[in-house]
Amino acid sequence: MANTIALTLVTGFLGAGKTTLINRLLRDPALSDTAVIVNEFGAVGIDHLLVEEASDGVVELSDGCLCCTVRGALVDTLLGLDERLSNDRAAKLRRVVIETTGLADPVPVLQALAAHPALAARFRLDGVVTLVDCMYGRATLEAHEEARHQVAVADRLLLTKTDLVDADALRGLKAYLAELAPGLEPLSVDEMDAAALIDCSALEIGSRAAPVLREASPYHDHHHDHDHDHDHEHGHSAAFDTILLTNDRPIVGSALENFLDLLRSQCGPHILRLKGIVELSGRPERPLVVQGVRQILHEPRYLAEWPDETRGVRLVIIGTGLDERYVRGVFAAFVGEAAVDTPDRTALQDNPLAIAGFRP
Numbered sequence: 001m002a003n004t005i006a007l008t009l010v011t012g013f014l015g016a017g018k019t020t021l022i023n024r025l026l027r028d029p030a031l032s033d034t035a036v037i038v039n040e041f042g043a044v045g046i047d048h049l050l051v052e053e054a055s056d057g058v059v060e061l062s063d064g065c066l067c068c069t070v071r072g073a074l075v076d077t078l079l080g081l082d083e084r085l086s087n088d089r090a091a092k093l094r095r096v097v098i099e100t101t102g103l104a105d106p107v108p109v110l111q112a113l114a115a116h117p118a119l120a121a122r123f124r125l126d127g128v129v130t131l132v133d134c135m136y137g138r139a140t141l142e143a144h145e146e147a148r149h150q151v152a153v154a155d156r157l158l159l160t161k162t163d164l165v166d167a168d169a170l171r172g173l174k175a176y177l178a179e180l181a182p183g184l185e186p187l188s189v190d191e192m193d194a195a196a197l198i199d200c201s202a203l204e205i206g207s208r209a210a211p212v213l214r215e216a217s218p219y220h221d222h223h224h225d226h227d228h229d230h231d232h233e234h235g236h237s238a239a240f241d242t243i244l245l246t247n248d249r250p251i252v253g254s255a256l257e258n259f260l261d262l263l264r265s266q267c268g269p270h271i272l273r274l275k276g277i278v279e280l281s282g283r284p285e286r287p288l289v290v291q292g293v294r295q296i297l298h299e300p301r302y303l304a305e306w307p308d309e310t311r312g313v314r315l316v317i318i319g320t321g322l323d324e325r326y327v328r329g330v331f332a333a334f335v336g337e338a339a340v341d342t343p344d345r346t347a348l349q350d351n352p353l354a355i356a357g358f359r360p
């Protein structure tokens with residue numbers, strides 16, 4: 001079975017909409033021959049919980065960022081994919097979609113895939129699909145080299161959140177993207193079926209990635225941080241902090257609202273991404289998914305059911321220059337665990353701004 005499985009790398013900065021696209025892909029009957037590999041960043045895996053069909057066909061690759069520490073794990077996962085899937089899915093397998101973390105530089109991942117003889121014999125790179133968030137795309141691209149690499153090597157550029165910007169902003173972003181990836185016409189992610197969006201077989205594949213691959217040294221000298229709790233600093237353009245906040249009891253809706261509101265007002269410029277699964281005390285049977293990208297909180301939604309046994313509150317905050325002690329102190333206050341030297345919740349809640357949608 002030589003070289004028959006198409007590989008698609010889905011990339012895009014934090015919060016660009018990768019998981020949303022993956023969920024669309026998984027619902028598309030045209031992709032029943034597809035397996036998805038979801039890469040997690042940081043000490044906690046939330047993404048795989050948000051991938052709705054967390055059953056056969058979805059393989060979680062956790063505890064590291066694909067572009068550095070888990071390249072070996074990716075190779076192993078691809079080579080051992082048959083054992084991870086049902087016989088039926090393995091027999092039908094024609095495509096593998098790899099969702100990278102938002103911070104991943106796709107170049108070393110592509111290098112790892114291209115350089116491995118056993119992989120090269122079984123898989124062919126169909127394309128790199130890069131999602132760009134129309135709200136924050138420009139600022140993100142200007143600030144983060146990884147994001148520019150994601151665009152530079154894209155075979156297909158997909159614009160997300162076009163519904164949140166006006167025509168002028170969209171034109172401006174497209175002009176900027178045309179400088180980074182000349183000749184590549186961005187498509188809106190809503191423009192066609194999910195399967196068609198990721199199918200790059202008609203394009204001249206590899207042509208965009210090739211020069212970047214040639215320029216980059218195959219094993220650039222990373223500072224590897226295998227712990228991955230904080231200081232995700234290994235060749236990325238800046239240090240990224242990840243803070244995991246957990247509490248094993250449900251939280252009151254208004255306390256969650258006020259916590260998030262305070263967090264955004266006090267730490268907003270330092271937050272790149274916030275996501276979590278929350279048990280609200282008024283509605284414990286269904287988990288609330290909280291999503292934030294920079295200062296914007298997206299509409300929270302309830303999942304139909306809990307994806308695993310864990311209850312309570314799980315929130316991940318990824319950012320730069322975050323004051324972890326402050327964030328933990330405020331969280332502890334809102335979940336009722338204030339220590340002596342942390343702020344009092346009543347004082348913190350004295351905040352007139354409320355975020356719609358959190359009350360059950």
Ligand SMILES: Nc1nc2c(ncn2[C@@H]2O[C@H](COP(=O)(O)OP(=O)(O)OP(=O)(O)O)[C@@H](O)[C@H]2O)c(=O)[nH]1
Pocket residue numbers: 012013014015016017018019020021047101102103160161162163164189273275291292293298299
């Ligand atoms: N309005 C709007 N919201 C969107 C769109 N695409 C994604 N979102 C929302 O943006 C938030 C982040 O989307 P995700 O799909 O989780 O983004 P991601 O790229 O997987 O995020 P990371 O895994 O953190 O890198 C979610 O609340 C989505 O519902 C879009 O086209 N329009």
